[in-house]
Amino acid sequence: MSLSVSKGGRRKAGLGRRITMTLQRDWQLWILLLPALAFFIVFCYFPMYGVQIAFRDYKAAFGITGSKWVGLKFFEKFFSSYYCGRMFANTFLLNLYGLVFGFPIPILLAIMLNQLKWNRFKGFAQTAIYVPHFISTVVLAGMIYLFFSPTNGIVNHLLVAAGGKSIYFIMEPGWFRPLFIGSEIWQNAGWNTILYIATLTSIDPQLYEAATIDGATRWGKIKHIDIPHLIPIAVMMLILNCGSLLSSNTDKALLLQTSGNMAKSDILGVYVYSVGIAATKAQYSYASAIGLCLNVINFVIIMLVNAISRRMSDISLF
Amino acid sequence: MTVRAEKKHGTRIRETGADRVFNAVNLIFWILVLFIVLYPLWLILIASVSDPDAVLQAKVLIWPVDFSLMGYEAVFQYAELWGSYANSVFYTVVGSALSVIVSIAAAYALSRRFAGKKLVNLLITFTMFFSGGLIPIFLNVRDLGLYNMRDIMILMNLVSVWNLMVARTYIQTSIPNELYEAAVMDGADHFTYFFRCVLPLSGTIIAVLSVYYGVARWNDYFTGLVMLRDRKLYPLQLVLREILASLTSTGSSDTFFAAYADNLGGLQEALRKAEVAKYCCIVVSTVPAVLLYVFMQKYFVKGVMIGSLKG
Numbered sequence: 001m002s003l004s005v006s007k008g009g010r011r012k013a014g015l016g017r018r019i020t021m022t023l024q025r026d027w028q029l030w031i032l033l034l035p036a037l038a039f040f041i042v043f044c045y046f047p048m049y050g051v052q053i054a055f056r057d058y059k060a061a062f063g064i065t066g067s068k069w070v071g072l073k074f075f076e077k078f079f080s081s082y083y084c085g086r087m088f089a090n091t092f093l094l095n096l097y098g099l100v101f102g103f104p105i106p107i108l109l110a111i112m113l114n115q116l117k118w119n120r121f122k123g124f125a126q127t128a129i130y131v132p133h134f135i136s137t138v139v140l141a142g143m144i145y146l147f148f149s150p151t152n153g154i155v156n157h158l159l160v161a162a163g164g165k166s167i168y169f170i171m172e173p174g175w176f177r178p179l180f181i182g183s184e185i186w187q188n189a190g191w192n193t194i195l196y197i198a199t200l201t202s203i204d205p206q207l208y209e210a211a212t213i214d215g216a217t218r219w220g221k222i223k224h225i226d227i228p229h230l231i232p233i234a235v236m237m238l239i240l241n242c243g244s245l246l247s248s249n250t251d252k253a254l255l256l257q258t259s260g261n262m263a264k265s266d267i268l269g270v271y272v273y274s275v276g277i278a279a280t281k282a283q284y285s286y287a288s289a290i291g292l293c294l295n296v297i298n299f300v301i302i303m304l305v306n307a308i309s310r311r312m313s314d315i316s317l318f
Numbered sequence: 319m320t321v322r323a324e325k326k327h328g329t330r331i332r333e334t335g336a337d338r339v340f341n342a343v344n345l346i347f348w349i350l351v352l353f354i355v356l357y358p359l360w361l362i363l364i365a366s367v368s369d370p371d372a373v374l375q376a377k378v379l380i381w382p383v384d385f386s387l388m389g390y391e392a393v394f395q396y397a398e399l400w401g402s403y404a405n406s407v408f409y410t411v412v413g414s415a416l417s418v419i420v421s422i423a424a425a426y427a428l429s430r431r432f433a434g435k436k437l438v439n440l441l442i443t444f445t446m447f448f449s450g451g452l453i454p455i456f457l458n459v460r461d462l463g464l465y466n467m468r469d470i471m472i473l474m475n476l477v478s479v480w481n482l483m484v485a486r487t488y489i490q491t492s493i494p495n496e497l498y499e500a501a502v503m504d505g506a507d508h509f510t511y512f513f514r515c516v517l518p519l520s521g522t523i524i525a526v527l528s529v530y531y532g533v534a535r536w537n538d539y540f541t542g543l544v545m546l547r548d549r550k551l552y553p554l555q556l557v558l559r560e561i562l563a564s565l566t567s568t569g570s571s572d573t574f575f576a577a578y579a580d581n582l583g584g585l586q587e588a589l590r591k592a593e594v595a596k597y598c599c600i601v602v603s604t605v606p607a608v609l610l611y612v613f614m615q616k617y618f619v620k621g622v623m624i625g626s627l628k629g
Contacts, residue, residue, distance in 0.1 A: 022433035028508035029427040033438065036424035039476045040445055047450025047458045064457065109351070115344055125348055127615060129355055134607040136537035138555045139600050142562025143358060146596060154361065157376035190355065218340045243447065250452075251540040255559065269452075276453040277544055284453050291451030299448050 054289040067285075074289035083266065088246075091267040094253075095245045098181045103241065105189040107234060110196035111226050115218055126197070129190025140183055141255035145170060148179070171260030180256060180265075184249070192237075199233050200226060235315045243302030246294050268294055366390070366597035370590045373597070389594030393602060395581045396595075398549070398574075399557055403603075406536060406554035409471040414531040417476055421527055422520060424477070425485035426512050430498075446479045456544055466547045474541045481530050488523040489516060525617040533607045554603055561599055571596075 023030065049064075054074060056067040078084060109129065116122040147153050148169040156166045169175045203225065211221050250269030257265040268290065276287025310316035333341075365373050369384035377383050393399065428435065449455070456465075464470040493516060501511045539555035546552060561571050575592040582588040611618070 018433065026430075026432040026508070029430055029432050032423040032508070032512065033427040035420040036477050036482065037438065037441075039420065039473075040442055042462070043455070043458070043474070043476070044445040044449060045441075047454035048448070049450075050454035050458050051450045053454065053457070058457075064461070112344055112347055115340070116348065117341060121348070125352060127612075128352055130611065131359070131608060132355060134533055134537075134611050135604055136539070136555055136558075136607070138537075138539050138558045138562060139604055142558065142596065142600060143362070145562060147358070147361075152374040152376060152593075154376045154379070186354065186358070217334060217336045219336065251543075254540075272452055273544075277456060284457060288451060288453040291453055295448055295451055302447060 051288060051292055053285050054292045056285060058285040058288075070285075074286045075293065077286060078290050078293070083271075086263075087266055087268050087271055090264055091246055091248055091269070094177060094180065094264075094267060095248060097177055098184060099241055099245070101181055102185050102189065103238065105185055106192035107196055107230060109189060110193040110200060110230070111222055113193065113197065114200045114226065115222070129193065131190075132187045133191035135187065137249075137252045137255060140187060141252065144179055144183060144256065168260070170256070170258055173261045173263040173265070176256065176261040176264040180249075180252065184252075195233055195237065196230055199230055203229050232315050235309060235313060239302065239305050239309055239316070242305040243298055245298070245301060247298050362597050362600050366594060366601050368594065370593045373594055386594075388591055389598040390602075392578070392582055392588070392591040392595040393598045395578045396574075396599075397578075399554070399561070399599065401550065402552045402554045402557040405471075405551060408468075409553055410532055410535045413472045413476070413535050414528055416472060417478075417481075417531040417535075418524060418527045421477055421482050421485055421531075422517070422524065423512070425482055425489055426516050428482070428486045429489040430508070442479055442482065452544070459545060465545060466551065468551060470545045471541060471551070471553065474545065475534070475538070478530070478534075481527055485520075485523050485527060489520065492522075493519050522617045525614050529610055529614045529618060532610055536607050558599060558603055562596060 053064055053067065055069060055071060056064075057070045057073075058064070058067045062068075113122065113126060116125065148155050150156055150166055150168040150171075153169075155169070160166055167175070169179060207225050208221060211225060216224070246268065248267050248269045250267075250273060253265060253267050253270050254273060257270060272287045272291050272294075275283050276291075306316050361378070364380075364382045365378050366389055367385055367387060368378045368382045369386050370388070372378050372383035428439065450458070459465055459470055459474075464473065497515060498511060501515055506514070537555060539553065539559055542551075542553045542556045543559075546556075560574050571592075572589060575588050575595070576585055579585040579588040582591055
């Protein structure tokens with residue numbers, strides 16, 4: 001009786017009292033949380049509030065909230081601009097090809113690494129495939145410039161020695177995607193095995209022992225033990241990757257974009273940077289509008305893919 | 319002797335022919351993979367200690383040709399490179415230390431139960447999927463008065479949601495809840511428990527976070543590109559960009575090398591040495607990140623795996 005009364009009494013307690021109660025009990029947790037929370041509010045949520053300049057004609061003198069509303073003017077300007085379609089296609093295709101070629105390789109590497117018998121060699125291989133991940137984007141771009149140089153790059157020397165013709169790789173639109181995606185795979189495929197290797201090492205060894213006794217070959221174990229265990233995590237990674245089909249590795253594209261390969265390297269992220277930051281007369285509102293478009297589309301895609309995946313396979317991020 | 323031999327044969331099921339074929343294929347596969355991964359790195363190392371003419375003619379393929387250190391001697395002359403090197407060391411060391419402290423504290427808080435946790439979690443994970451975008455972020459920094467300041471190189475990307483989640487999962491799964499209950503019985507509050515129990519048990523995850531944050535900061539050039547105007551504040555990667563990615567908007571890298579012609583035996587000689595110096599720049603800028611990884615590697619693989627599972 002008294003219990004239910006006190007329960008009822010607590011339920012009546014307003015939000016204000018609940019807050020004071022949690023603060024009394026857990027204020028130390030909130031203090032530990034405070035610096036991180038402050039960072040997210042100031043550097044992530046302030047800009048989200050500031051994104052309204054996409055709907056205003058931003059003038060520095062009036063500030064974010066003082067500039068004049070113009071509605072969808074800048075969105076219309078962007079969608080009716082000449083290169084809009086090309087940029088969407090370039091961005092989407094670059095990411096799509098990157099996903100198609102880059103996604104299966106870490107899974108393959110993890111499975112094959114797991115099957116290596118010689119432990120020392122296995123350890124060495126695992127250490128080695130992580131190393132390229134620690135190289136900076138600038139250095140990676142520099143390596144591409146050096147190795148694929150038309151006059152003194154090693155690739156063209158080998159091409160010529162083999163009887164072929166020298167190619168100016170970095171100026172050819174057709175070579176932009178292979179260079180971009182190939183170097184991406186070289187740099188990160190090894191690193192991206194981590195999750196899959198962690199999943200494989202968590203498989204109960206008894207499963208393998210039982211399979212061995214039943215006469216399963218290594219290939220049979222891969223097919224019937226490894227792959228089924230990897231599918232859930234692989235689907236999750238796929239969902240996550242789908243969320244960035246229109247967001248691109250702007251910093252890398254910026255380094256590999258040249259006057260020659262614009263037809264394929266002209267992507268949305270780089271365009272936002274060049275009209276909003278690099279231009280001598282930066283168009284803040286226009287660039288914000290493009291950025292907002294991209295973020296909304298990406299957000300919608302990831303939510304959609306997540307919902308579909310949850311429906312069809314019970315695997316989802318949240 | 320005989321016992322050992324018996325054991326060897328007794329416990330092992332002999333591999334079938336199909337398995338032996340598989341192993342051979344796998345070995346060849348890995349030799350190929352390791353060649354693709356390591357050869358470009360090896361190429362940079364040997365080119366950096368070869369003669370410029372040999373490098374230009376692509377004669378350096380397996381071993382250094384006409385061994386010389388003139389590339390490194392030239393690199394030591396590039397005062398601007400070393401200024402930016404010092405900047406990067408500062409940004410990386412101070413920034414990563416701050417990042418690790420803030421992340422571990424928040425990760426501990428999020429591993430406990432308290433009213434309002436759901437809201438905080440939502441607030442934090444949402445930033446993973448949606449952001450204001452480059453321009454609003456830039457204008458926000460400018461309005462805060464942080465544009466073109468050293469501080470922004472520390473504060474930008476201070477906490478990564480992913481790292482925070484990895485740390486939280488690690489604390490949740492590797493530190494038993496009984497320890498917390500026992501500590502509370504003994505009268506510990508959250509501060510005491512965090513500093514006296516959680517931190518001493520979190521060596522692995524601190525190492526992992528240090529590598530993650532440290533390498534990300536060391537390798538980042540985009541923050542500097544957007545947020546800095548003053549060349550004196552440039553991080554290493556931004557100067558490297560001028561040296562290496564010579565076809566981009568900044569124009570030819572020759573202007574950079576020409577500035578040091580007086581100390582390197584004239585313009586022509588300076589540009590000749592620059593061909594090798596580019597490789598040396600890659601080596602001196604990449605070695606810290608790779609060394610950090612190799613030294614921390616022991617904790618690393620273990621910590622990453624614990625943190626990433628159930629993440």
